Every structure is written in structure tokens, then in C-alpha cells.
Amino acid sequence: MEHDIQRTLLEMGERARSAARVLAAQPTATKNNALEAIAQALEDARAAISAANEEDLAQGRENGLDEALLDRLALTPARLEQMIEGVRQIATLPDPVGEIRELRYRPSGIQVGKMRVPLGVVGIIYESRPNVTVDAAALCLKSGNAAILRGGSEALRSNLAIGEAIERGLREAGLPGEAVQIIKTADRAAVGVLLTMDRHVDVIIPRGGRGLIERVSAEARMPVIKHLDGICHVYIDDRADEAKAIAIADNAKTHRYGVCNAMETLLVAEGVAERVLPPLAAIYRDKGVELRGCPRALAILGDAAVPADEADWDSEYLAPILAIRVVDGLDQAIEHINRHGSGHTDAIVTQDYGRARRFLAEVDSSSVMVNASTRFADGFEYGLGAEIGISTDKFHARGPVGLEGLTSEKWIVLGDGHIRQ
């Protein structure tokens, strides 16, 4: 059985590698036509996809999945519509492949520059949301990559129905159907095998809970684009515009609680703490946010907060809880963030030009912001058009990863018979 899975996956890998070579050489129009054909095929397959999804949901209820998971699994007509619309939006994005930059003459007479190229084969391992199947397939196709997709076993029927429509769309557009392959077995051993296939898969993107991401990071023999914690900070400087500071600290915490770009720790400069913390505490109290403060914060907040302990500074609550620390000023804020943060997204609120400039340079996170809510850290808000994930690593892609993160650059050299002396 294990052996069968290995053979099946290696065959998928070979087919993906061949398909990737074909995809890499496709002109933009062909890829866009294929995206439109996929959107059309998904529309035509709505009934079949919904029926498969109903089966997944029934099975899920039988297996006692919790309501949150069932909700993520469900493909309502509106979600299906959104999914199809997403494919058409990706078709409208600029093609990153083939872009040449910095093509310059060198003293030898050759011209040297860089050309953007696909990575090759992208493996994506995700949990229950079936819309990721469509999203990931479309992003990989647009960026000239073949994809091997492994969704959650709860969503297998939905994913297979979606995969069939994608394959039909690819073939109608004259592209290899193997450009997007869905792993058809629910056996968990398949993930283990996939992670060893560094000759067939150029990068792995895990999307899901911490357990999945840690497993993939530990086992993968190829590079991984991954996202771990989102311990995001807002630092309110004593030269902040106080109204803006309050609006940003409110929005960053309370706009949505369960998201990776929500603020988890608020840092406030001592000089402004007495003015901004009381009105903020009133807002948070009305919205039911629990406050945990350092001694200096407690001295201002009184009963409105409970004491924070050391673990609070390293916690990603993903909940209506906020840690608050009063700091001496910018230096201590930067030091706190670089020590306790997760390198995700951190913001300063200040009207001071020099401090904004320092914060931007010295905070070592994938997104660093001035006078804006951390909630903006998102592929759509950044104009990527779509997002295949968020990376908290430094290597290759950092922060929200769109089409460019699925590509690499090669050098090109143009000469006219030039030889090296």
C-alpha cells in the first residue's frame, strides 16, 4: 500500500515535471485563455461540485466534525461564484513570467539582465477549504508553474470534482491536463512521500494549522514557503496623532480577531500612555476585549486590565485579548518587537519623521507600517491581486506571496560574438 502510494506520487511528479516544461514556454494569452476555460468548466460543473460537497458535508457530520470546520468545508452557491470570479481576476493580472529587468551594457560589450521565470512544480498542502484548490491552481497556472495539490481528506470529493473541471478547462485550452494534479488518496502517507520528492517538486506551500506547518517544515527536502505565528504589534509613539493612534489600535485589534495580521500586543510610549490608554480601554471594554497590562499600564488602567505575565508578550491570542506594555520610547519598542514579535507585521503611529524612518529600517518583520492598521497586511490590499500564502521567513518570499513569489529570476546575456579575454 505504502509502496503503491509512492509509485503513484512519483508518477504524478514525472507528469508534473513534463507539464511544467510546457507551461513555462506558454505565452500570456494561452495561459489567460486556459484560466477562462477553467472558469467556464467550473460554471458548467456547478451541480456536480455542489453534489460532491454535499457528500463531504454529510460524511463530515457523520464523523462529528465541529461546526467551524463544516463551515470552512461548505461550498455555498455564493462561495462557488466567488471562486469562479477569482479565476477570472487572476487572468486579468499582469503575467510575471518573462519580465526582464536591469538589462545593462557591461564594459565587455555584453548586455546582462534578469528574466523572471516560473519555479517549476509547486506542491500545496492545505486543510479543509476547497476554494484553495481553485485559487492555488489558478495562481500556479498564471505564473507558469505546474501544481500538485493535496487538500484535507474531509474535502476530497469536493476537490476531485473541482479538479476534474480544472483539467477539462486546461485541455480545452490546449494545455496538458497534468498541469494541475490533485492527490486522489486520503491516505496520510501521501504527504510524507510528497515531502521527499525534491527532484519533482521545487517548492512546498503548507496552508493550515501549526501542526501541519511544523510537520511540513521538519520533513520537506525542498524549500518551504510557510507562515508561522502572527504576533503583531502597534507602537503608539509620544508624537502620535492621538485620534489616529486610537483608530488604528482599535481597528488592528477588533476588526477581526482570528486572523494572523490582528494586533496581539499594544506598545505605548510613556509620554502618551495616560492620554490614549483610557479612551482605548473604553472602546475595548465595549467590544469585550480582555486587557492584560504591564505594571505601568495597570497603573493607568486600574481595574480595566489584569496583569500580563512574560508569556503574554510571546502569545498569538487569535482572540479578543490584548497585551499592553508601556515603553520608554522608540528604542524599547523596537527592541520589544524584534525580541517578542514573530516577524509578521508591526506598525508605528507617529507624526515624527525621523522615528518613522528608524522604525521602518530597524523593525525586522515581513511588513512594517507607519500610521496604518496591521490588518492591511494582505495580498489583495497590497495589490498582488491574489495571495497564495504569507511567508514569515526571510528567504525568497516574505510577507504576502502572490504571483511573483511563485517565480524566480535567471540571468540573460546578449552578445554579438563576444568572447572572454
Added chain:
Amino acid sequence: MEHDIQRTLLEMGERARSAARVLAAQPTATKNNALEAIAQALEDARAAISAANEEDLAQGRENGLDEALLDRLALTPARLEQMIEGVRQIATLPDPVGEIRELRYRPSGIQVGKMRVPLGVVGIIYESRPNVTVDAAALCLKSGNAAILRGGSEALRSNLAIGEAIERGLREAGLPGEAVQIIKTADRAAVGVLLTMDRHVDVIIPRGGRGLIERVSAEARMPVIKHLDGICHVYIDDRADEAKAIAIADNAKTHRYGVCNAMETLLVAEGVAERVLPPLAAIYRDKGVELRGCPRALAILGDAAVPADEADWDSEYLAPILAIRVVDGLDQAIEHINRHGSGHTDAIVTQDYGRARRFLAEVDSSSVMVNASTRFADGFEYGLGAEIGISTDKFHARGPVGLEGLTSEKWIVLGDGHIRQ
């Protein structure tokens, strides 16, 4: 003992991490001043470095090192001079850190762009050449990274003498001496420990023979910038300018034999093979290059070549040997290169615009060239100013790696009180 090495290396890692934070925030002028101070300290330490190098050489002779290795190990006055000059050249290069690109307004009103930042701590493992110590230190410093350096044990005394001068230079410029640390033990276990330190080291760059690189790739828990084979091709198209084709095929093979960007396989279109192969064979014969041909090549070359077998297409000779294959045309050439090449450097010689355009797009190598010798694949020729290595991987850095390859990009967001709706 093993335990001691682990403790020593973890302490180095901690110091490197702190130093990296300091370096990341340094203005360009401070880094350049430090490079000048290092150059001066190296000049002042010439006698000590030469004496240490003499000891290494004496020990090497005693241990029976071969002449080639002893030559790589030797720091002649001219090489020392070159090494010091290299540091001053790196000071003149533009600082990549802090460069902001594509800062654009988004519909929400925020401005979003990318800022170039150091990777953090760079680990470099190399073999006997002591000049790598200076080179690597200077490149890491300029790009705002701390460095942990592990040279070959044959060069330990030379490296330590160089390391002392570097540390003195750093401190004179007001920077932490721990920004560049040399592993002081010759114990091989140190490399194994270093490769597990993914919390302290952000990227590992191995420079040396295949054995070293394979070991590092297999064991490293952090990303690796590495260079494996250089199986480089020149394809002479039937629309090539024949004189240019001959000059390029000569230069790519015979300019230097033992280098990774030398041509190992020559592909010639059938339509032009009878005209270019005989004069090329005469050149190669005069220079003592052994030719190994496919049947069609042998039919033209006769006794001037021996038959190639399948293994020849996958061989990196690093020697005066050349495999020659006659192909039908462009499609077969691209197919051969993508199948047998190592993704290093490949060139087409053609006057045909459309074929040049296709070759550039479809050959999947770190450097792809039109009408130029593969020997140009080099950081200096490309204008990087210096080169810390060549990457044959696709992820992050590809081809010659200079200062930019030692950096990453973070997102920056500038707002004026913006919150997400």
C-alpha cells in the same frame, strides 16, 4: 569535547545574532568606513598573516598535501595585495540595504512598497583558499549581515590571523567585532553543529568540492545557497554567424578548463555541422582537446573524435575533453539542454531573432546567453562587483550571487491614520 564544541558554536551564534541586529541598522558610511578600517588592518598585519600562512604551508607539506592544494593555500604578497584591494572595491559598491522599490498608492490610500534588508547571519563553509575569508567577510558586512566563517583546517592559522585583523578593523570603526567570527577549532564536528543552528544562522553558503556541498545540503536545517555541477552547453544554430560561432565555441571550451562555466557539450545544428565542425576540430586538436562525438558528429569528424556514450552528455569534465552532438535544430537543442544540463549556463549562437528569443525563454538555466561565451557567467563580468558564490538552485538567488543575494525584501506600508474597512 563534542559538547564543548556545541556550546562554543551556540555562543558564537548568539553573538552573531546580536551583531546582526546592530549591523542591519548601520548607515552606508559606517559600513564603508569599517571596510576601509579592515583593509588598513590587513595591511598592517601583512607580516603576521604571511608568517601564519608559512606555518600552514609547512604543516601542509608535512601532511603531504598535493601541489594544487598548496598553491590554493599560499598567500603570496601579490594575492595579499589583491585581497586587500578587493575589500576597498566592495566599499565602492552601492549599498543594497534600504533600497525601496515600487512604492505605490493603493485604492485604500496606503502606499505599499518593498524595502531591501539583510538576511541576518550568514554561515560560510569553504575549503583551503584563505582569501575567501576576507571576501566573504567584506560582502557580508556591506550587505549588513553578520558572518560565521569556517575555512579548511589546512588554512586555520592563516584564517585566524586574517580574522584578527578583520576584528580590529570592525572595532576601530565602532562596530561589534563579533560581526565576523571565525570558527577556531579544526574539529570537523563543528560543521555538523553549525548546520543544525537554524535559529542562529539564516543561510549557509558552502564553497568547495562536491563532497562538501552534498554534505551541507543533506544536513543543513537552514536554506543553502549552493552550486553543484556546471554542465554548460553552446548550441550553434544553422543560422549562426559561423566565424562568431567558432570563436565562441573555442573560447567557451579552451579559455580555462577547470572552471564551472566552461562548455562541456557542444550542440551543432545539422545544417551547419559540416561547415563549423572541421575548423573547430582543428582548433581543438591544436590545443589538445579530446573530442567525443555522437554518430552524426563522428561521420563528419572521422578520426578527430572518439564515440561519445550516454554518460558523456551528463559529464562535467573540468578538463580538455568535449562532447559534441549534432542535433536537428533548436527544439532538439533545447530539449537536450533541459534534460542533460545542470541549469548553470547555456548559450545559443544564431543570427535568427525568433530563435534567440525562444532559447532565452525556454532554456531553464541560471544564465542563458545569445552569441556570447559561457565563460562570461561570473559575478564580476555581470557587474555585481563581487561574488559570494554561484547558485544552481532556483529558489531565492540564481546564478552568480553578489550583495543582492545576501539580502531579502520586506514590505513597507505608509499611511496617515488608515484603517481597514
